[in-house]
Amino acid sequence: MSGATSAIIREAANADLEGVLALWARSGASPSVTDDLESLDALLRHDPGGLLVVEVEGEPVAALIAVWNGWRGSFFRLAVDPAHRRRRVATLLVREGEKRLLARGARRMDAIVASEDPVALGFWRALGYERQDDRARFVRNFGSPSG
Numbered sequence: 001m002s003g004a005t006s007a008i009i010r011e012a013a014n015a016d017l018e019g020v021l022a023l024w025a026r027s028g029a030s031p032s033v034t035d036d037l038e039s040l041d042a043l044l045r046h047d048p049g050g051l052l053v054v055e056v057e058g059e060p061v062a063a064l065i066a067v068w069n070g071w072r073g074s075f076f077r078l079a080v081d082p083a084h085r086r087r088r089v090a091t092l093l094v095r096e097g098e099k100r101l102l103a104r105g106a107r108r109m110d111a112i113v114a115s116e117d118p119v120a121l122g123f124w125r126a127l128g129y130e131r132q133d134d135r136a137r138f139v140r141n142f143g144s145p146s147g
Contacts, residue, residue, distance in 0.1 A: 007089070009096045012051035012063070014041060019060045020053065027079040030114065033143040043067075052097055054080075054089050062089045066097030073101030073109040078120075094127055112137070 012020060017040045024035060034040075043050050047067050054062035061084040065076040075097060080090050101109060111129055113120050121131065 007054050007056045009054050011049045012053045016053055016060055020063045023060050023063055024079050026081055029079050033141045062093050064093045064097050068101050068104045068106055073106035075111040
């Protein structure tokens with residue numbers, strides 16, 4: 001990773017969760033009802049390898065939820081700190097997620113991407129993902145982003 005020579009990709013630990021929440025805020029990610037320590041802790045208990053981080057000098061500068069539900073692999077909440085963008089960090093993080101999901105048996109992967117974000121849409125297209133226009137996503141939230 002050019003400009004980030006000390007960067008490593010690894011599974012997140014509980015000690016990273018506050019940093020991941022701060023990263024999401026810095027990156028401009030839209031808040032969701034699961035943006036809290038309890039929800040991230042539950043993710044790690046359910047799927048210990050499901051949250052990947054790129055660490056630079058002990059701090060998460062990028063994160064990706066990459067989970068396997070037994071049917072397909074899914075990517076959520078890809079975020080890169082603005083100071084670390086345009087350095088292939090996101091690409092390397094997604095490729096690592098794909099590698100891990102393939103090893104678990106995933107033959108199909110999907111990504112939840114903000115439909116109004118042309119940069120994000122272009123990024124996923126560039127990685128070989130196709131936008132599925134013949135399906136709609138339905139969501140029901142229980143709780144609020146502020147807890």
